Amino acid sequence: MPPLDPHLSALAADTIVAPATPAGRSAVGVVRLSGEQAVEIAGGLLRRRRWRPREAVLDHLVDAEGALVDQVLVTLFQAPASYTGEDVVEISCHGSPPVLRHAVERAAELGARLAEPGEFTRRARRNGRMDLVQAEAVRDLIDSATLYQARIAARQTTGALSKRLQAVKRSLLTLIARLEAGIDFAEDDIEVEDSAAIAAALAPLRQQLGTLVEGFTVGKVVRSGLRLAIVGRPNVGKSSLFNRLLERERAIVNPAAGTTRDAISETASFDGIPVDLVDTAGIRATGDAIESEGVERSWQSLHDADCALVVVDLSQPDAGEDDELWRRARSDCPALLVGNKLDLPRRRGKSEELIAVSAKTGEGIADLRERIRQRTLPGLDTLHEGSLVTNIRQEQLLREALQALERASDGVRARVPHEMLLLDLYEALRPLDAITGATSVDDILDQIFSTFCIGK
Ligand SMILES: Nc1nc2c(ncn2[C@@H]2O[C@H](COP(=O)(O)OP(=O)(O)OP(=O)(O)O)[C@@H](O)[C@H]2O)c(=O)[nH]1
Numbered sequence: 001m002p003p004l005d006p007h008l009s010a011l012a013a014d015t016i017v018a019p020a021t022p023a024g025r026s027a028v029g030v031v032r033l034s035g036e037q038a039v040e041i042a043g044g045l046l047r048r049r050r051w052r053p054r055e056a057v058l059d060h061l062v063d064a065e066g067a068l069v070d071q072v073l074v075t076l077f078q079a080p081a082s083y084t085g086e087d088v089v090e091i092s093c094h095g096s097p098p099v100l101r102h103a104v105e106r107a108a109e110l111g112a113r114l115a116e117p118g119e120f121t122r123r124a125r126r127n128g129r130m131d132l133v134q135a136e137a138v139r140d141l142i143d144s145a146t147l148y149q150a151r152i153a154a155r156q157t158t159g160a161l162s163k164r165l166q167a168v169k170r171s172l173l174t175l176i177a178r179l180e181a182g183i184d185f186a187e188d189d190i191e192v193e194d195s196a197a198i199a200a201a202l203a204p205l206r207q208q209l210g211t212l213v214e215g216f217t218v219g220k221v222v223r224s225g226l227r228l229a230i231v232g233r234p235n236v237g238k239s240s241l242f243n244r245l246l247e248r249e250r251a252i253v254n255p256a257a258g259t260t261r262d263a264i265s266e267t268a269s270f271d272g273i274p275v276d277l278v279d280t281a282g283i284r285a286t287g288d289a290i291e292s293e294g295v296e297r298s299w300q301s302l303h304d305a306d307c308a309l310v311v312v313d314l315s316q317p318d319a320g321e322d323d324e325l326w327r328r329a330r331s332d333c334p335a336l337l338v339g340n341k342l343d344l345p346r347r348r349g350k351s352e353e354l355i356a357v358s359a360k361t362g363e364g365i366a367d368l369r370e371r372i373r374q375r376t377l378p379g380l381d382t383l384h385e386g387s388l389v390t391n392i393r394q395e396q397l398l399r400e401a402l403q404a405l406e407r408a409s410d411g412v413r414a415r416v417p418h419e420m421l422l423l424d425l426y427e428a429l430r431p432l433d434a435i436t437g438a439t440s441v442d443d444i445l446d447q448i449f450s451t452f453c454i455g456k
């Protein structure tokens, strides 16, 4: 048995209650009960006492004297086939705050305890209804700001990432078991693994973890979005491009050079990925104190960005300052060179890296969006979206596991004793456990006894 969280086991017997829908008036508000006494307590709130599982039944919510409070719809999910794995009763009331408060308070009077944040999902995990990765995905799904984020999180709730991690963990356990057996049962003629076999077993593990860690670069963008700074010399059309990408007239556009004085930022969605667009003051040497403060901020925005659009004016001849800016931007972050004012007669030379657009007519903008996506989310198409690591905690743990495996590989090459290798392998297992839930000594023993016919 994995060690139980003492806090949890003390609370395990409680029946918990909470509103499942947000506070405030709404058409429907749901109160959820979970635990051994969920059915009994619900019976004290409602006229009926019995409900058939997974069937919505019309019922009456009553007060302590039995007087009608609301007409409600009740659904019973019997253990273990429920979200938490316990008996769950969901009471859909009309979404009136006093009605919902009454239902929760009555349930508490009848013996339920107010649920702590996330406690339903915590119970689901404890009862084996989902693992930690899936539980975290439930939170991400609820917190998602775009449909795309929701989609990624939803796939994780079905266990796509868990499955990949479990596969890695199983292979790791097998390797551990083989080495443990080689050591513990050496007298029993079990062949001690040779280095080549261990190295061969380690390689795919490192590769699989490596892919997951790489996926995080994309996962982070999916989760937290992207900061995209638009920089360039004055009057090249940065604010016009900003408005065009944002699809509304947010920034002031004017023929006078030096219109934008301060960096402004707004969030747009590019194919469901939140993008913080930053419009900046045109970069030039200036004696004006306010403008020069703005230019300072432009450099800062460039420095803080995940990606930069360096805008140049196609209707003007090439300028040395543009090249300098392009060089600096590229050294700070992934950058794209955008040639604006494509609709005007062209005076600037052609170059391959230039993406030509017109902020005025919209020409080339779709292509620009696509290029931004390719530049900032390389390989999104080839990555399994369902097993994308979007969570920084998970990413750090995966990195730890990967580093431990790399140490183990070095150890194999240096022919260190297997006891030492095992230390690194257990070091790799520990962070994986922290992601998916613990491996017990029994799991390892099971592996050992299943892989080998010990015959004893
Ligand atoms: N013909 C044409 N004019 C454009 C285009 N984009 C911007 N302009 C014009 O260029 C001028 C400057 O545009 P802004 O968007 O204010 O340029 P900016 O780079 O933000 O300028 P500053 O804030 O002063 O640095 C305005 O008169 C715009 O109407 C375009 O694609 N085609």
Ligand SMILES: [Mg+2]
Pocket: 238, 239, 240, 251, 252, 253, 259, 260, 280, 281, 282
């Ligand atoms: Mg501007």
